[in-house]
Each structure stands twice: as C-alpha cells, then as structure tokens.
Amino acid sequence: MTTLAVDSVPHGFRGAILDFVGDPFYGAIEDCVRYWPDGLLVVAAGRVVACGAYDDLQGEFPNLDITAYPHRLLMPGFIDTHIHFPQMTMMAAYGEQLLAWLERYTFPIEAQFKDPAFARPMADRFLTELLRHGTTTALVLAAVFPESAEVLFEAAAARNLRLIAGKVMMDRNAPDYLLDTATDSYADSRRLIETWHKRGRLLYAVTPRFAVTSTPEQLSLAGKLLQEFPDVYLHTHLSENVDEVALVKATYPDHDGYLDVYDRAGLVGDRSIFAHGVQLTEAEFARLSEAGAAIAFCPSSNLFLGSGCFPIEKAKSTITPIKVGLGSDVGAGTSFSILQTAQDAYKVAQLRRQKLSAFQGLFLATLGGARALNLEAHIGNFLPGKEADFVVLDPCATPALALRHPNSLAQNHPVGTVAPDLETVADLAFALMLLGDDRAITATYILGELAYDQSA
Amino acid sequence: MTTLAVDSVPHGFRGAILDFVGDPFYGAIEDCVRYWPDGLLVVAAGRVVACGAYDDLQGEFPNLDITAYPHRLLMPGFIDTHIHFPQMTMMAAYGEQLLAWLERYTFPIEAQFKDPAFARPMADRFLTELLRHGTTTALVLAAVFPESAEVLFEAAAARNLRLIAGKVMMDRNAPDYLLDTATDSYADSRRLIETWHKRGRLLYAVTPRFAVTSTPEQLSLAGKLLQEFPDVYLHTHLSENVDEVALVKATYPDHDGYLDVYDRAGLVGDRSIFAHGVQLTEAEFARLSEAGAAIAFCPSSNLFLGSGCFPIEKAKSTITPIKVGLGSDVGAGTSFSILQTAQDAYKVAQLRRQKLSAFQGLFLATLGGARALNLEAHIGNFLPGKEADFVVLDPCATPALALRHPNSLAQNHPVGTVAPDLETVADLAFALMLLGDDRAITATYILGELAYDQSA
Numbered sequence: 036m037t038t039l040a041v042d043s044v045p046h047g048f049r050g051a052i053l054d055f056v057g058d059p060f061y062g063a064i065e066d067c068v069r070y071w072p073d074g075l076l077v078v079a080a081g082r083v084v085a086c087g088a089y090d091d092l093q094g095e096f097p098n099l100d101i102t103a104y105p106h107r108l109l110m111p112g113f114i115d116t117h118i119h120f121p122q123m124t125m126m127a128a129y130g131e132q133l134l135a136w137l138e139r140y141t142f143p144i145e146a147q148f149k150d151p152a153f154a155r156p157m158a159d160r161f162l163t164e165l166l167r168h169g170t171t172t173a174l175v176l177a178a179v180f181p182e183s184a185e186v187l188f189e190a191a192a193a194r195n196l197r198l199i200a201g202k203v204m205m206d207r208n209a210p211d212y213l214l215d216t217a218t219d220s221y222a223d224s225r226r227l228i229e230t231w232h233k234r235g236r237l238l239y240a241v242t243p244r245f246a247v248t249s250t251p252e253q254l255s256l257a258g259k260l261l262q263e264f265p266d267v268y269l270h271t272h273l274s275e276n277v278d279e280v281a282l283v284k285a286t287y288p289d290h291d292g293y294l295d296v297y298d299r300a301g302l303v304g305d306r307s308i309f310a311h312g313v314q315l316t317e318a319e320f321a322r323l324s325e326a327g328a329a330i331a332f333c334p335s336s337n338l339f340l341g342s343g344c345f346p347i348e349k350a351k352s353t354i355t356p357i358k359v360g361l362g363s364d365v366g367a368g369t370s371f372s373i374l375q376t377a378q379d380a381y382k383v384a385q386l387r388r389q390k391l392s393a394f395q396g397l398f399l400a401t402l403g404g405a406r407a408l409n410l411e412a413h414i415g416n417f418l419p420g421k422e423a424d425f426v427v428l429d430p431c432a433t434p435a436l437a438l439r440h441p442n443s444l445a446q447n448h449p450v451g452t453v454a455p456d457l458e459t460v461a462d463l464a465f466a467l468m469l470l471g472d473d474r475a476i477t478a479t480y481i482l483g484e485l486a487y488d489q490s491a
Numbered sequence: 492m493t494t495l496a497v498d499s500v501p502h503g504f505r506g507a508i509l510d511f512v513g514d515p516f517y518g519a520i521e522d523c524v525r526y527w528p529d530g531l532l533v534v535a536a537g538r539v540v541a542c543g544a545y546d547d548l549q550g551e552f553p554n555l556d557i558t559a560y561p562h563r564l565l566m567p568g569f570i571d572t573h574i575h576f577p578q579m580t581m582m583a584a585y586g587e588q589l590l591a592w593l594e595r596y597t598f599p600i601e602a603q604f605k606d607p608a609f610a611r612p613m614a615d616r617f618l619t620e621l622l623r624h625g626t627t628t629a630l631v632l633a634a635v636f637p638e639s640a641e642v643l644f645e646a647a648a649a650r651n652l653r654l655i656a657g658k659v660m661m662d663r664n665a666p667d668y669l670l671d672t673a674t675d676s677y678a679d680s681r682r683l684i685e686t687w688h689k690r691g692r693l694l695y696a697v698t699p700r701f702a703v704t705s706t707p708e709q710l711s712l713a714g715k716l717l718q719e720f721p722d723v724y725l726h727t728h729l730s731e732n733v734d735e736v737a738l739v740k741a742t743y744p745d746h747d748g749y750l751d752v753y754d755r756a757g758l759v760g761d762r763s764i765f766a767h768g769v770q771l772t773e774a775e776f777a778r779l780s781e782a783g784a785a786i787a788f789c790p791s792s793n794l795f796l797g798s799g800c801f802p803i804e805k806a807k808s809t810i811t812p813i814k815v816g817l818g819s820d821v822g823a824g825t826s827f828s829i830l831q832t833a834q835d836a837y838k839v840a841q842l843r844r845q846k847l848s849a850f851q852g853l854f855l856a857t858l859g860g861a862r863a864l865n866l867e868a869h870i871g872n873f874l875p876g877k878e879a880d881f882v883v884l885d886p887c888a889t890p891a892l893a894l895r896h897p898n899s900l901a902q903n904h905p906v907g908t909v910a911p912d913l914e915t916v917a918d919l920a921f922a923l924m925l926l927g928d929d930r931a932i933t934a935t936y937i938l939g940e941l942a943y944d945q946s947a
Contacts, residue, residue: 160890341838378825393585
C-alpha cells in the first residue's frame with residue numbers, strides 16, 4: 036500500500052448528500068442538517084471546495100469531471116471514537132462481563148501483538164475493515180507493546196488516514212507478559228509522540244488502559260506527557276461496569292470516585308476521551324462537562340458485556356452538556372459498523388424510554404464524533420476546506436432495506452432520487468441506521484480518493 | 492412456484508453436523524448436543540433416514556449419492572415462533588414504543604393486505620426471506636383479512652413448508668378499516684381451519700391480536716374454536732410492555748391480570764403460544780408452566796420497542812419451566828435472522844447478568860422452537876423419521892467471522908474441518924450466533940430438497 040496521490044484538479048461527486056452543521060440534540064433540524072436530493076460535492080487537493088445542489092453548483096465548475104452515484108447517499112465518513120486494534124480477532128467471546136472477559140480472553144489475545152511480524156499484516160486488515168464499514172477516522176487503542184502502535188501508524192500513514200492511536204499503558208493487575216513499567220511507558224509513549232504525532236494526518240493519544248491497571252505513578256506520568264505535549268489526546272476507559280467501579284474504589288480508597296482518579300493525575304481536560312461512562316454519577320457528569328471532556332458511547336459493547344445503558348440524555352442535557360461520539364469498541368462490540376453501533380444506541384435509548392432519531396444517531400457518527408475528538412476544523416461535514424473523507428451509502432443494500440424503501444428503487448431520475456426531502460430522508464436514514472451494515476457501504480473515500488469500493 | 496418433488500431414493504449430505512436431542516438449559520451438554528465434525532445426514536422421501544459420523548454410516552449406504560458441504564455446518568432449520576407477515580415492509584419504524592407504534596405505523600400498513608393482488612406476491616417474498624435467513628418453520632400472524640391468510644397458506648403449500656398461521660382477530664380499539672366482528676372472525680377462522688389446517692404440512696393458529704383489541708365475546712369465540720378443533724393452536728401477545736399491561740388492566744378491570752383474560756376465555760393450554768411475556772408476574776409464570784403453554788421470546792423486538800428484558804431464567808427454571816422459542820417479531824424485530832435474534836437474546840441475558848450459551852441459543856432456535864410449537868415429533872433435530880428441513884451454515888461467511896475462526900479456513904481436509912470437537916464447535920457456534928446473519932446461510936433445504944441456494 037503506497038501513499039495515495041491527492042489530485043489538485045477539482046473533481047465532483049454527484050448523488051444525494053447529507054451532512055450536519057449543528058447538533059440535532061439541541062438545535063432545530065433545519066439548522067443542523069443539510070440535505071440535497073441531487074447534490075454535488077466538489078473536491079480538490081483532498082479538501083472540500085464546495086457542496087450544494089447540483090443545479091446551483093454545476094455552473095461554477097463548467098468542466099468538472101464528475102463521478103455519479105445514482106441511488107446513493109453521500110455522507111461524511113464515519114468516526115469511531117473507541118476501538119481496540121488487538122481485539123479484532125476476538126469479537127463474540129462468550130459468557131463473561133468486563134473484568135472476567137479481560138482476564139479470560141482479552142489479555143492472552145493482546146499478547147500476540149508484541150511481534151511486529153504478526154501485528155503488521157493485522158494492522159492492514161484492521162484498516163481495511165474500518166474502510167469497508169465506512170469508518171474514515173478512529174481513536175484506537177493499540178496493545179501495550181510500542182511495536183503494536185508503530186505498525187498501526189505505519190499502515191495508517193500509507194493510507195493517508197486521519198487516525199488517533201496510542202500504545203496502552205498498564206503496569207499492574209494484568210499478566211506479567213502484558214505489563215510495562217511507569218517509566219518505560221512514559222519513555223515509549225514519548226518516543227511514539229515524537230515520531231508520529233502530527234505526522235501527516237496522524238495524532239497521538241496517551242492511553243492508560245484504565246485506573247485499575249495503572250499505578251498512581253503511571254497515571255501521573257501520563258499527566259506529565261499531556262503537559263509536555265499539550266495537543267496530544269488522553270484516551271482511557273471510565274465507569275463501564277458496576278464491578279469495575281467497585282474495584283476502582285477498592286484500589287483507590289482515598290479518591291472521590293472513579294473520575295477523580297484520573298482528575299488528580301491531570302488527565303481530565305478538553306482533549307480527553309473516556310469510553311463508556313455507563314455508571315457515572317451526577318457529579319461526574321458535571322465535572323466532565325466543566326472540563327470539556329468527551330465520552331465514547333459504545334452501546335453494542337455495553338449490551339454484549341451486560342454493562343448497562345448509557346444515559347445519553349444526561350450527556351446531551353443543557354445542564355451538563357458533554358461531547359459524545361459513538362464507539363464500536365471492537366472486540367467487546369459486535370460489529371465494526373458504526374451503523375450497527377447506532378442501531379444498538381437506539382435500542383439502549385428505547386430501554387431508557389428515550390428516542391434517538393436518525394439525525395441524532397448519524398450526527399454522533401460524523402460531526403459529533405469529530406467534535407468529541409476536537410477535529411471539527413478538519414473533518415465531520417462538507418464545509419469548504421474540510422478534508423474530503425466520505426462514504427457512499429446504498430439505501431437498498433439488502434432485501435430488508437429494499438422492502439423498506441420500494442420507492443428508492445425507481446430508476447427514472449438521471450442521478451436517482453434517494454429521497455426528495457428532509458422528512459423522507461430522515462425515514463430512509465433511520466432504516467439505514469437500524470438495518471444497515473457493511474453491505475450498505477458502496478464506497479469509502481479518503482481525501483477525495485477512492486479507498487474502498489464494494490464492487491471491486 | 493410448483494410443489495417440490497420429494498425424492499424417495501436416499502441422498503446424503505456430508506459436512507459438520509450439529510443438532511440437539513435434549514434441553515441444554517437443564518441437561519448436561521453431552522446428553523443434549525450431538526456433533527459430528529465429519530457427519531453424514533441421509534434423507535429419503537423428505538425424511539431423515541440416518542444421521543451420524545460419515546465413517547460410521549457410509550458403509551450402510553454403499554451407493555449413496557452425496558452432496559458435500561466442506562467447511563460448512565449443517566443444522567436443523569431455524570424455527571421462528573412469532574412473526575407478522577403484513578409487517579415485512581415496515582421494519583425500523585422510528586421513535587415509538589408498543590401502543591403508539593401500532594397506531595402510527597402498524598395499523599395503516601396492515602390495511603394494504605386486504606387486497607390479494609398486493610398480498611399474494613408479498614407472501615412469496617415473505618417466504619423467500621424466511622428461507623434466505625435459514626428459517627424453515629414459522630408461526631405467523633397474517634392480517635385481519637382472511638385473504639391475507641389465504642395467500643400465505645397458498646404460498647407455503649407451494650413450497651411444502653411446515654408453517655403455522657392464522658388470520659388476526661380484532662373487533663375493537665383499532666381503526667375501523669382493520670376491525671372484524673366477533674361472529675365474522677369466528678366464521679372466517681373456522682373456514683380457514685377447515686381449508687388449511689393439516690393440509691400437507693400446514694397448521695392453523697387461532698390468532699386474537701391481543702386482549703385490548705378483542706371483545707370478551709371474540710375471545711370467547713376463539714376459545715370455542717379451540718374446543719371444536721382441539722389440535723389447532725392459539726397464538727397471541729402477552730405482557731410485552733408496561734403501558735400495555737396497564738391498558739389491559741383498565742380494559743378488563745374484573746380480571747386478575749393480563750393472562751387471566753385469556754385464561755377465562757379458555758385460551759391457555761398446551762398448544763398456546765404467547766409472544767413476549769416480558770412483564771409477567773410470578774403467578775403468571777406458574778400458570779403458564781402448569782398449562783404447558785409456550786412463550787415466544789422476541790429480544791430484538793423487545794429492545795427495538797424498549798419493552799424490556801425477558802427473564803428467560805424464570806422460564807427455564809425448574810420451578811416454573813415453560814416451553815420457549817425465539818421469535819424475530821418482524822416488523823418490530825430488526826432482522827428476519829434467527830441468528831441475529833439470538834444475538835439480541837444474548838445481549839438481553841447479559842443485561843440481566845445471565846449467560847446464554849451458544850448451545851442454549853441454538854437449541855431455542857431449533858428443538859426448543861419445535862417443542863414450543865408441539866412439533867418435536869416432526870422437526871427440530873435429525874432423529875430418524877424427522878422431516879428433513881435443514882440449513883447449511885458458513886462459519887466464515889463474513890470477514891468478522893473469518894477473523895474469529897482462522898483455523899476453519901484450512902483447506903486440507905477432504906470435506907473440511909469446521910471444528911474438531913464439541914468445545915471448539917461451541918465457540919464457533921457462539922461466533923455464528925453473535926456475528927452471523929443471512930450471509931451465513933449457504934443453503935436451506937425443505938424435506939431434503941434445495942429451497943434456497945446463496946450462490947444461485
């Protein structure tokens with residue numbers, strides 16, 4: 036896989052186009068969602084030049100070379116705010132909740148990723164799976180071994196991906212073969228930051244696994260890294276499962292709860308992303324809101340491990356607003372697909388008697404994820420200047436989807452009418468969110484270049 | 492579609508074979524599960540003649556014509572114990588819980604099925620979807636219109652399916668265009684029973700929609716039908732959602748709860764299948780157990796509508812044992828796939844801190860469903876004499892499944908080794924249950940004849 040050439044001559048993509056310019060959890064739909072039934076996305080040098088109605092824009096670009104996607108919906112690439120690279124081979128491991136699942140399945144599997152000869156081809160397969168599912172940016176945990184982060188960054192660099200990753204830091208309460216030391220984890224993370232952070236589109240996340248598997252010294256050194264490199268990220272787990280919260284309390288008896296462990300180490304800021312948060316207290320919601328930190332909502336994983344139902348309405352309240360993205364959390368999540376993840380987000384919301392609309396779900400999958408990762412200046416929608424990472428969705432990809440949208444099978448429009456208006460596309464998008472999976476991803480583009488083509 | 496010929500010359504199917512001869516919720520795995528890594532299923536005249544290890548059986552059938560399925564797992568066909576034919580076009584309808592969902596989406600859609608010209612091709616597509624997902628027997632609600640049951644029986648007869656269905660009875664609390672009357676519903680159901688019940692493999696279920704949409708008179712006439720035709724089924728909904736239970740209480744203030752409404756009408760017996768049961772009381776569990784009635788567990792639907800988490804451990808207790816099958820409950824369920832339904836059953840169990848093993852889940856999908864429908868004498872496993880409805884599963888159907896089972900990709904065994912032993916196949920079956928969908932169905936056989944072929 037070589038570095039992709041990025042064409043500086045404008046190129047157009049024509050199809051139905053949907054993106055978000057505001058948060059539909061707060062604003063009026065019309066102010067947050069943009070939809071063009073027959074849209075044109077113009078890209079040059081890997082960035083969005085213009086996006087709008089085909090009829091309005093085509094005159095501005097008279098000799099534009101256009102790729103037409105009739106009967107397809109173009110959206111910004113999906114953003115996965117929490118996923119484990121070394122767990123890609125262990126989805127659907129039976130019968131345990133979080134802590135036993137880690138011991139029985141996860142730790143032995145992660146040990147394989149010490150060997151670059153094993154990990155390197157896996158990194159390539161991992162990124163292939165992301166693109167095949169329409170995910171163009173992810174916040175990724177590597178294994179504890181610096182090599183596992185190296186091979187992932189190498190593979191992502193070769194594909195020009197905007198990826199955030201970090202080597203896991205863990206210096207206690209795990210098998211010896213998976214432990215680093217506080218000082219080694221500091222030195223290794225530092226070296227990785229110096230090598231990979233802001234190299235091309237890549238970014239680094241300081242990644243202590245979770246409070247229980249780090250000594251206070253290691254957490255403190257993680258905090259030191261954040262001070263030394265103020266634009267790297269902090270990525271860890273928080274309040275996923277009842278037993279885990281109890282274990283953190285027992286491990287840190289002098290702290291005021293789980294979040295406080297991270298807070299005292301200087302790990303809670305506006306570039307911190309905490310996965311899960313299912314068991315958060317009201318005070319912790321308030322503290323995350325105040326700090327500008329983000330939560331990666333991982334409903335598929337939370338169901339699979341029986342961790343519980345994240346109260347998204349609290350994170351999306353006006354009292355304690357918190358940035359939220361969706362996380363597949365593979366291998367505890369049961370799909371790489373952010374659409375399937377959003378399906379489970381809907382189910383989790385319904386169990387709490389909350390409604391999660393298609394626009395809310397797809398906002399989380401795109402602009403919401405970009406905001407959670409502080410990347411709104413670069414990705415998340417089709418505003419001019421944004422990096423042109425996008426997906427081409429097939430609203431009739433499976434018989435169940437086609438049954439749901441018989442009208443979209445009509446072939447008599449020059450570029451195909453996916454849905455004529457916002458109300459209709461809301462319904463179609465909801466069906467995609469509930470019934471769609473990798474089969475609904477016709478193509479994935481990175482910086483305007485074709486990076487995955489289902490028909491190939 | 493013409494009636495399939497059923498060949499009386501024995502034919503063999505070779506592959507890994509898994510079935511159940513006991514209930515793994517109670518018995519030891521070794522007593523309940525049969526697994527042959529290299530198995531042979533011998534079929535003649537549509538029935539199982541023998542099933543066992545290829546090496547043991549092949550000598551008994553020296554000139555046997557064999558269809559080989561290397562790298563594939565053969566299992567008894569899946570059984571869907573609760574699904575709505577007229578809801579196949581309305582999966583993923585947004586934003587409501589049960590009662591509002593019925594009013595806003597379901598009732599208008601079901602009105603379309605009055606016209607046989609519309610309903611007839613839909614019946615064919617419906618059965619195609621069942622077979623495409625590996626479902627060989629289903630307990631189906633038609634619409635209120637007798638025509639909708641007619642076309643479904645006609646289509647199922649043409650495919651030789653063992654299908655149980657019934658016209659819905661509903662004479663109040665729904666839009667006028669969907670209402671029958673108590674006497675009409677009695678007469679129509681009676682005529683359908685006389686025409687279709689036990690015609691070939693078809694069976695009839697008396698199908699009052701639920702307590703709220705039937706008058707006491709209609710329920711009483713449903714009970715009369717059960718007395719007049721003691722081998723027909725009773726199929727209805729029970730205790731799905733908190734608001735629904737409250738509405739039943741308000742509608743029947745003199746009754747002792749939801750189940751009692753059916754009980755007093757003579758509808759609770761050992762041929763009664765009640766969908767959901769999420770909100771059942773202890774006393775109702777005891778009464779269902781005593782009556783020998785069955786529950787259709789519909790986890791995907793229960794999540795989608797936010798109805799709650801069915802406590803399967805109570806139905807599978809030794810105190811109040813109840814027959815249980817899985818129901819997709821399309822269109823509130825989010826997939827026709829019984830594998831996907833079992834995935835959601837696992838998630839629901841995990842939320843209750845219960846474990847649902849692959850063998851338990853696949854038992855529910857096959858022999859458990861057959862027992863719930865009192866059809867164990869005919870279907871559900873590969874004992875000699877059983878009707879030869881079966882599925883051919885691909886344990887590496889998707890990249891996620893293949894990543895989970897790299898060993899099963901080995902090509903060096905003459906018929907392919909899916910898994911060498913019970914422990915390994917348990918793990919493989921769990922991955923199929925969690926990650927599998929229609930793509931995992933290589934082929935579906937009805938009475939030993941190929942009825943669906945993914946490669947065709």
